[in-house]
Amino acid sequence: MMHGLPEGQAMPTEPDLVMPMMEAIRLWSGVAVPNAAARHGLVDHAALIAELEALRGSMQFEEEPSGFEAALRDCRESRA
Amino acid sequence: MNAPVAGADLAELSMTEAADAFARGEVRAEALVRACLARIEAHDSKVNSVVRLDREAALEAAAAQDRARAAGQTLGPLAGAPMMHKDMYYRAGKVSTCGSKIRADFVPKVTATVLERLDAAGAIDMGTLNMAEFAQNPTGHNAHLGHCHNPWGLDYCTGGSSSGSGAGVAARFFTAALGSDTGGSIRLPATICGVTGLKATQTRVSRHGVMPLSFSCDNVGPLVRTARDAARFLRVTAGRDPKDPTSAAEPVPDYEAALTGSVKGMKIAVCETYFLDGADAPVVAAFEAALATLREAGAEVTRIAAPSLRAIAAYTALVSRVEGAAIHANWMREHPGDYAIHLSARLYGGYPIPAHLYVEGLSRRGPLLRQFVAEALTGHDLVATPTLRTRVPTLAETDIDADPANWSRFMAVSANTRPFNYLGLPTVSIPCGFDDRGLPVGLQLAGRPFAEATVLRAADAFQQMTDWHRRAPVL
Known part of the structure; x- marks a missing residue:
């Protein structure tokens, strides 16, 4: 029994993305959904996915070598 | 010994005030x-900030400091x-619960470098604190x-997550506390409890002997009463540590010497988007x-656009969650x-995030830092935001x-x-300041890398x- 809901029972308004995500997590990581709040948290991913989709044109893998620590050093105050 | 500080005031002293009063011989450790x-015995039953109180060890350490001063030995800062x-700061042989049931009996074999540096500076460690x-x-x-x-x-x-650190410093249970900050875990309890919290540049302070949460974003730092406290605390704890290969070799300046008391001529940027979106009045x-x-004191405050923030916020939501999920996968x-x-x-929620987005987020971290610095911190010394929007x-x-x-409210x-x-x-x-319910509000100031x-x-x-x-809360 998950918190607040019988195990395996979806919330009434649960988006379609939740069940496939749960299945993918089970397959790839062997982790079962621990509670209803976890399921609720997956619902929250819809907004993140929408944001990533909106940014898709401007977000991409950086081809050039670009170490973060090097960027920290290059951007430090003394070299402003 | 000089004229002692009145006993009733001792818990009110900030970290530097207490250390300086001790060094001047005005008060015993x-x-x-x-x-x-x-203070702890009178009020922590309400606050619940303390996990383990090492009362006798603290008194013994204080007595040792008193003896050292009496003998004319050099005192630490x-x-x-x-x-x-x-x-979550490991001390060899002492339980470190990390706030969990899973590590309720975990006894580390190493001591965190940051604890060793505080010990060497003469700080009195009284025990451990509640945390998320x-x-x-x-x-x-x-x-x-x-x-x-x-x-x-x-x-x-x-x-x-540094709940006991923020609450305890606010309640005058101790003068300073280590917190850790992966997404705001020093600055949030600092703002919410009305104290000062510093997250230094990533890599500035060693993370050896510290429970990991996100290898990319974890930071070690203090919750204290004043910026001067934070400056002295950072000088003691910052710097290269051979036990933490990710720690920076940048020189550690005398941060206290930089506290001129003036912001005259300082340029402060306020981002027009993101940080004030949906903020409470x-x-x-x-x-x-x-x-x-700040403006009245001579700082120049400018509203700016920082378009990179949208991508930064999106990647921020990915990196630490994926790393946390990886660390905890077996449990x-x-x-x-x-x-x-x-x-x-x-x-x-960290497990379904695709690996390619995580890798992309890490690959863009340097370029986005350069972009944000170009947008917000070129021609400006600082970026200012509310620490908590609500x-x-x-x-x-x-x-x-x-x-x-x-x-949603939790994540926001x-x-x-x-x-x-x-x-x-x-x-x-x-x-x-304070909100209309009498709870503290915090100002967040960010600078260029290593511009602590x-x-x-x-x-x-x-x-x-x-x-x-x-201002102190009434308990």
């Missing part, structure tokens, strides 16, 4: 420790200052140790009043019921364990702090012009 112990630390389970929530809820309560209003959250009012104070498979509901729920929520309003519908708490972890920039939170001296100079100047950081 034992008296400082006893004053803090008395933190000598005599009573401290307690988040229960595995440092994984921004509110201070803890199902295993009991929730930590805000000294300004016991029904309100303390902020997390009392928070905006306190933030604008703080900007006005999530084998002991999921040993986590609090909100924590297993949060960790679970009024301080109650524990009930952010309790996912009781009601999963509180999820760290919206303004998380981007600076992805960017790795030094960032301080200082008190700048500039960040602290502005924070110290603000504290010399205001008294928000001096």
Whole structure:
């Protein structure tokens, strides 16, 4: 029994993305959904996915070598 | 010994005031420790900030400091200052629960470098503090140790994950505390409890012997009363550590020497988007009043656009969650019921995030840092934001364990702090007012990499012009 809901029972308004995500997590990581709040948290991913989709044109893998620590050093105050 | 500081005032002293009074011979270390112990014994039953109180060890350490001073020995810069630390800094042979049931009996074999440096500076370690389970929530809820309560209003959250650190410094239980900051876990309890919290540049302070949460975004730092406290604390703890190969070799300056008390000519940027989106009116009012104070003191405040923030915020939401999920994968498979509901729920959300987005997020971190610096910190010394966009929520309003519908409010708490972890920039939170319910509001100031001296100079100047950081809750 998950918190607040019988195990395996979806919330009434649960988006379609939740069940496939749960299945993918089970397959790839062997982790079962621990509670209803976890399921609720997956619902929250819809907004993140929408944001990533909106940014898709401007977000991409950086081809050039670009170490973060090097960027920290290059951007430090003394070299402003 | 010079004229002793009045006993009733000892717990009110800031870290540097206590250490300086001790160095001048105005107070004994034992008296400082006893004053803090008395505060804890009188009030921690309400606040619940303390996990383990090493009373006798603290008194012995204080007596040793008193003997050292009496013998004319050289004193460390933190000598005599009573401290307690988040229960995730390992001390060999001592239990470090990390706020969890899973590590309730965990005894590390190593001591954190940062604890060794504080010990060497003469700080008095009185024990360990409440925290979010595995440092994984921004509110201070803890199902295993009991929730930590805000000294300004016991029904309100303390902020997390360094809940006991923020609450205890505010309650005058000790002068300083280590917190850790992966998405705001120093700055949030600092702002919510009305104290000062510093997250230094990523790599500035060693993480050896510290429970990991996110290898990319974890930071070690203090919660204290004043920017001057933070400056001295950082000088003691910062610097290259052979035991932490990710620690920076940058020289460690005398941060206190940079505290001129002036912001005249300093240029401060305020981003027109993101940090004030959906902000509560009392928070905006306190933030604008703080900007006005800085402007009156000679700082130039400019509204700017920072288009990179949208991508920064999106990547920020990915990196630490994926890393946290990876760290906890075995326990999530084998002991999921040993986590609090909100924590297993949060960790679970890290598993479906595609690896290519995580790798992309890491690959863009350097370029986005350069872009944000070009947009916001070229021609400006600092970026200013409210530390928390909303009024301080109650524990009930952010309790996912009781009601999963509180999820969005819970996650929104760290919206303004998380981007600076992805960017790795030094960032301080200082008190700048109170909301309409009497809970503190914080001002967040961020600077270029390794510009802690500039960040602290502005924070110290603000504290010399205001008294928000001096106000204490009534318990």
